[in-house]
Amino acid sequence: xxxxxxxxxxxxxxxxxxxxxxxxxxxxxxxxxxxxxxxxxxxxxxxxxxxxxxxxxxx
Amino acid sequence: xxxxxxxxxxxxxxxxxxxxxxxxxxxxxxxxxxxxxxxxxxxxxxxxxxxxxxxxxxxxxxxxxxxxxxxxxxxxxxxxxxxxxxxxxxxxxxxxxxxxxxxxxxxxxxxxxxxxxxxxxxxxxxxxxxxxxxxxxxxxxxxxxxxxxxxxxxxxxxxxxxxxxxxxxxxxxxxxxxxxxxxxxxxxxxxxxxxxxxxxxxxxxxxxxxxxxxxxxxxxxxxxxxxxxxxx
Numbered sequence: 101x102x103x104x105x106x107x108x109x110x111x112x113x114x115x116x117x118x119x120x121x122x123x124x125x126x127x128x129x130x131x132x133x134x135x136x137x138x139x140x141x142x143x144x145x146x147x148x149x150x151x152x153x154x155x156x157x158x159x
Numbered sequence: 160x161x162x163x164x165x166x167x168x169x170x171x172x173x174x175x176x177x178x179x180x181x182x183x184x185x186x187x188x189x190x191x192x193x194x195x196x197x198x199x200x201x202x203x204x205x206x207x208x209x210x211x212x213x214x215x216x217x218x219x220x221x222x223x224x225x226x227x228x229x230x231x232x233x234x235x236x237x238x239x240x241x242x243x244x245x246x247x248x249x250x251x252x253x254x255x256x257x258x259x260x261x262x263x264x265x266x267x268x269x270x271x272x273x274x275x276x277x278x279x280x281x282x283x284x285x286x287x288x289x290x291x292x293x294x295x296x297x298x299x300x301x302x303x304x305x306x307x308x309x310x311x312x313x314x315x316x317x318x319x320x321x322x323x324x325x326x327x328x329x330x331x332x333x334x335x336x337x338x339x340x341x342x343x344x345x346x347x348x349x350x351x352x353x354x355x356x357x358x359x360x361x362x363x364x365x366x367x368x369x370x371x372x373x374x375x376x377x378x379x380x381x382x383x384x385x386x387x388x389x390x391x
Contacts, residue, residue, distance in 0.1 A: 115162075117161055117242075118243075120161045120162040121161075121243055124162060124166060124169070124235050124238065125235065125236055127166070127235050128169075128231075128233070128234070128235030128236035129232070129236065130232075131229075131232035131235070132229070132232035132233070132236070134228075135228045135229045135232065136229065136232075137287055141209040142210055142211075145209065145210065145211035145212065146211075146212060146221045146224070146225060147221070147222075147225035147228075149188075149192055149218070149222045150184075150222055150226055150229055151225075152188075152192055152273060152274065152275070152276070152357075153184055153192075153273070153357050154229060154357070154361060155264055155267060155268050155271070155272075155273045155357060155361065156287075156290065157280070157287045158274065158276075159280065159283065
């Protein structure tokens with residue numbers, strides 16, 4: 101393992117469990133914001149049927 | 160690494176949920192949307208200004224993609240909440256999925272039922288704001304009800320009720336944009352069918368996400384243990 105990889109691996113282990121859980125939740129919220137809420141017309145049109153099906157506000 | 164495990168298992172669960180949802184959608188939901196669109200009124204765009212997928216394979220593909228993304232987002236959020244409580248069994252996962260269904264679909268649908276195209280509704284920003292408030296309120300409310308002591312349980316109940324006491328934003332004239340009585344009759348039937356089918360589809364997707372997350376947590380993730388220690 102290279103030195104950089106070792107440093108990376110070490111820093112990864114130092115991130116607490118809760119911080120990692122928070123990161124997972126935030127990633128989910130970010131994706132949800134784009135697919136379900138983004139006002140951009142192109143994104144709205146691409147995800148139109150899914151927004152209707154999952155009960156998100158549409159139009 | 161813990162983060163990677165959670166993301167990978169969320170993705171696997173999301174793929175299963177998205178494929179199931181897409182199949183259900185293709186047969187039971189999209190036909191209703193397409194039927195409702197034939198009654199939409201307004202000036203049709205002769206040259207569409209903004210891109211939208213063509214009906215057929217292209218539209219289905221984009222819906223599949225959006226389903227994968229939305230299921231992935233749902234799975235990431237649910238698995239992060241389940242990880243906080245070290246939930247790692249199919250039975251518990253089903254329960255968590257059921258609660259998520261109540262919070263993300265049922266609670267907002269009580270004020271803003273899923274709508275078919277061509278319906279008059281309040282300004283979109285107001286509906287989105289109410290949706291967000293209701294979902295967050297219901298999640299925190301359920302969390303307090305299940306995991307806290309008596310006083311906080313009361314607060315949880317209040318949080319569950321507040322959005323519905325305030326009421327969802329509604330259009331001044333609620334109904335269909337099409338004023339033809341025959342069209343209204345057909346659209347009303349389509350709308351009722353749409354609410355039923357989306358209720359089933361969303362229950363299906365949340366139960367798959369909940370059970371799948373519980374199953375994968377138990378099977379693959381050795382970092383789940385009662386002491387909450389980290390095995391990275």
